[in-house]
Amino acid sequence: xxxxxxxHGVLWRMMGGERSxxxxxxxKRTRAVEPRxxxxxxTPAIRRTLEAGLTRLRGRPVRIQNLRRQFSMGxxxxxxxxxxxxxxxxxxxxxxxxxxxxxxxxMEKARAVRPFxxxxxxxxxxxxxTILSPxxxxxxxxxxxxxxxxxxxxWAFFExxxxxxxxxxxxxxxxTAAARWAARFHAATxxxxxxQTRFLPRYDAAHYRRCAERVAQxxxxxxxxxxxxxxxxxxxxxxxxxxxxxxxxxxxxxQYFGKxxxxxxxxxxxxxxxIDWETAALGPGTFDLxxxxxxxxxxxxRDAMRRAYCEQYEAETGRQIDRExxxxxxxxxxxxxxxxxxxxxxxxxxxxxxxxxFLRELAILLERDFGPCMGQTVEVA
Numbered sequence: 001x002x003x004x005x006x007x008h009g010v011l012w013r014m015m016g017g018e019r020s021x022x023x024x025x026x027x028k029r030t031r032a033v034e035p036r037x038x039x040x041x042x043t044p045a046i047r048r049t050l051e052a053g054l055t056r057l058r059g060r061p062v063r064i065q066n067l068r069r070q071f072s073m074g075x076x077x078x079x080x081x082x083x084x085x086x087x088x089x090x091x092x093x094x095x096x097x098x099x100x101x102x103x104x105x106x107m108e109k110a111r112a113v114r115p116f117x118x119x120x121x122x123x124x125x126x127x128x129x130t131i132l133s134p135x136x137x138x139x140x141x142x143x144x145x146x147x148x149x150x151x152x153x154x155w156a157f158f159e160x161x162x163x164x165x166x167x168x169x170x171x172x173x174x175x176t177a178a179a180r181w182a183a184r185f186h187a188a189t190x191x192x193x194x195x196q197t198r199f200l201p202r203y204d205a206a207h208y209r210r211c212a213e214r215v216a217q218x219x220x221x222x223x224x225x226x227x228x229x230x231x232x233x234x235x236x237x238x239x240x241x242x243x244x245x246x247x248x249x250x251x252x253x254x255q256y257f258g259k260x261x262x263x264x265x266x267x268x269x270x271x272x273x274x275i276d277w278e279t280a281a282l283g284p285g286t287f288d289l290x291x292x293x294x295x296x297x298x299x300x301x302r303d304a305m306r307r308a309y310c311e312q313y314e315a316e317t318g319r320q321i322d323r324e325x326x327x328x329x330x331x332x333x334x335x336x337x338x339x340x341x342x343x344x345x346x347x348x349x350x351x352x353x354x355x356x357x358f359l360r361e362l363a364i365l366l367e368r369d370f371g372p373c374m375g376q377t378v379e380v381a
Contacts, residue, residue: 034108036079038069045146050085050096050157053144063088069098074163076259077110077278078102078121082160095160096143102154113348120278121154122147126199127277131192131251134159137185138273161273167258172301174270176308178261178292181272182253183312186285189251197251203283205245208336212238214343221346226359230342233362236370237339240332247284247329254279256288286326290334294361306330331369338362 047064054062066086074080083096101121106114128142141159148154166174201207215234222230253260253274262273289309293302310321341358349355 035073036071036075038071038081040069043067043069045153046083046098046155046157049144049146049155050083053142053157054087054094057141057143072097074165075107077106077114079105079107083157097140097158097160099156099158100154101156102152104152109351112351113344118149118154121156123199123280124277125156127280128158130196130199131189131280132277136188138181138271140273140275158275161262161275162264164263165259166261166263166272169258169263172304174263175258175292175301175305177263177270178256178258178272179289179305179308180312181274182256182285182288182292183309184316185274186250186252186288187313187316190248190285192251197282200251201281203245203249203281203287205241207283208237208241208244211336211340211343212241215339218343218346229359229363229366230339232366233335233339233370236366237335240335244284244332244336247286247333249282250285252281252283252285252288253277253291254281254287256291257294258292284329284333286329286333287337290330290337294334294337295357296360331365334361334365335370338365 046069047067050067051062051064064085065088068084070082070084072080072082079100081098083098085094085096087094101118101124103114103116103118103121125142125145125147128139132139134141140161143157143159145157146153146155166178212234215230215237219227219231219234255276256274260274260276262275264271264273289306293305297305306326310323310326314320338358338361341354342362345352345355345358
């Protein structure tokens with residue numbers, strides 16, 4: 001065992017190391033969500049918004065005969081509903097996913113950690129209007145929206161993508177399909193004009209320096225092994241800010257985790273449907289791959305997702321990826337991501353296990369990829 005792993009041995013054992021998925025390949029995870037009552041007073045406005053949006057989308061008048069609303073127990077940051085809509089002249093109901101993007105209406109846990117900010121919700125709508133395409137990328141149809149600050153109505157209506165979430169499964173074919181989707185999307189969006197992407201935040205030097213500042217503010221709240229681990233990660237990160245900011249950008253999702261990826265059946269295997277685009281940005285596409293492969297995967301499983309990404313990206317672009325440079329980029333981007341999430345969850349660590357998860361990610365990274373920048377080791381009881 002190396003000096004770093006010895007020096008952080010307590011953290012390493014507490015956070016579990018690597019795992020094998022053989023015994024839990026189909027096990028599903030569940031979580032509790034507080035239900036929200038349906039405010040039927042909003043139903044007429046919801047009906048009008050949907051009718052107007054569907055009329056624009058289809059190019060002909062659309063009328064709703066009946067609309068049934070049900071709160072979605074899968075709501076995370078914002079309250080969501082599943083709508084069953086009967087349209088005049090159509091036998092099959094239209095299934096709609098309704099998302100209330102008002103920060104004042106956030107779910108209880110989200111209110112504790114997220115500031116009042118309308119920008120992420122607006123960014124998601126702009127992604128659907130200017131970049132995402134159901135035909136090209138398999139993303140959801142945006143049926144309509146209502147953005148009325150004066151009435152505190154920030155609504156979005158999407159095609160209902162179903163309930164099969166990648167996060168609930170651990171078998172590799174589903175995850176490698178998600179890696180291939182990311183490669184296709186990154187290849188397609190690496191050269192978009194500024195007129196199409198100017199609304200997106202950029203992962204530039206100023207962005208990375210702000211992350212470093214937040215991590216520095218977190219350090220006084222940490223003690224012992226945690227403090228030493230994060231301080232060393234910050235040192236390595238600051239050395240690489242200029243290098244990170246020079247990496248070629250594309251449009252990235254920003255939180256490309258399994259919970260934001262739906263799966264649909266198709267004759268060619270799992271069909272990936274990526275949702276929740278509030279954190280979209282311009283930056284290195286490897287950030288999404290790092291997100292996808294974060295967690296207690298074995299080395300073989302993580303390598304399988306990386307290979308799938310590389311193969312698809314090379315097929316889309318006709319360019320061969322330099323493996324050594326690719327691994328170096330993954331390591332640098334993973335270091336940034338771990339620190340970004342530690343800074344985010346640090347003040348709220350009692351609310352979630354994510355802080356511990358990203359401590360583990362940071363410990364693995366520093367052991368595997370950043371030994372030369374570490375300096376002297378620290379003994380941990």
